[in-house]
Amino acid sequence: MGGSRQGGVWLTAAFLIALAAPVLGFAAGFGTRVGLIDWRLGYEQLTLVWGWRLAWVSAGAALATVLLAMGDVKRRGLYALVAVLAAGLTLYLHVAHRQALAAHPPVHEAASDWDEPLSFSGVIRGQRDRAGAAPLAISHADTCEQAVFAPTQVAPQAGEAALEATGFTVVGTSPFRIEGRRESFWFGFSHDAVLRIRPGRTDVRVSGREGRPDGGEACRLAGQISTRLRPAD
Structure with missing residues (x-):
C-alpha cells in the first residue's frame, strides 16, 4: 500500500x-x-x-x-x-x-522593390511610432525571393482582396496605395503591408512592428500577397 x-x-x-x-x-x-x-x-x-x-x-x-x-x-x-x-x-x-x-535572415521586412522602397502613410507611421515599433528598414535586398512585383496596374479592389485573403485588415485605400494590418493569433505580433500601384507595376512591402527576427514570416506574407496580385497564367 x-x-x-x-x-x-x-x-x-x-x-x-x-x-x-x-x-x-x-x-x-x-x-x-x-x-x-x-x-x-x-x-x-x-x-x-x-x-x-x-x-x-x-x-x-x-x-x-x-x-x-x-x-x-x-x-x-x-x-x-x-x-x-x-x-x-x-x-x-x-x-x-x-x-x-x-x-531565415534575422529581418522582419520583405519587399518587391528595395531600390525605391515603398513608404507607409502618415497614419500607419503614426501608429507604429505610438506602438514603439521598430524603425523601417532602408534595404533588405535579396532576402526574400517570394516578394515580387505584379507586372500590372491592379485595380484597388483587387489589391484589397489580395490583402484580405492573406489575413490583413485593410486600413487605407487610394488609387495608388493600399495599406493593411495583420495581427497574429498567438502573441499578437503585428505586420503592416502596403501596395504601391503604378502604371504597369504593383509592388508590395510587409513590415513587422516588433522588429524581431520573424523566421521568414514577413517574406511568407509578402509572397502570398504577390501571388494573389499577379494575373493567372
Whole structure:
C-alpha cells in the first residue's frame, strides 16, 4: 500500500512537471497577446529562453510519467498519454520555431522593390511610432525571393482582396496605395503591408512592428500577397 501511494506521488509530480512547459508557453503567449506583459518578456525571455529549457525538462518528465504508469496502465495510462502529448507537442513547436529562425535572415521586412522602397502613410507611421515599433528598414535586398512585383496596374479592389485573403485588415485605400494590418493569433505580433500601384507595376512591402527576427514570416506574407496580385497564367 505504501509503495503504491509513493508511486502515485511520484507519478503526480512527474505529470505536473511534464505540463510545466505547455503552461508556460500558453501563459507567455496569452499574456503577450492581451497586453499583460511586453513581448520582449513574453516572447524573448519566457518563450525563447526559459520555455526552451523547460521544454526539455518537461519532455523528460513525460518519459518518467510513462515509466511510472507502466505498473498500472488501466488507471494511470491517461496521465502518461496527456503528459507525452502535451510535452511532446511543446518541444516539437520549440524545435520547429528555432529551425525557422535559423533558416531565415534575422529581418522582419520583405519587399518587391528595395531600390525605391515603398513608404507607409502618415497614419500607419503614426501608429507604429505610438506602438514603439521598430524603425523601417532602408534595404533588405535579396532576402526574400517570394516578394515580387505584379507586372500590372491592379485595380484597388483587387489589391484589397489580395490583402484580405492573406489575413490583413485593410486600413487605407487610394488609387495608388493600399495599406493593411495583420495581427497574429498567438502573441499578437503585428505586420503592416502596403501596395504601391503604378502604371504597369504593383509592388508590395510587409513590415513587422516588433522588429524581431520573424523566421521568414514577413517574406511568407509578402509572397502570398504577390501571388494573389499577379494575373493567372
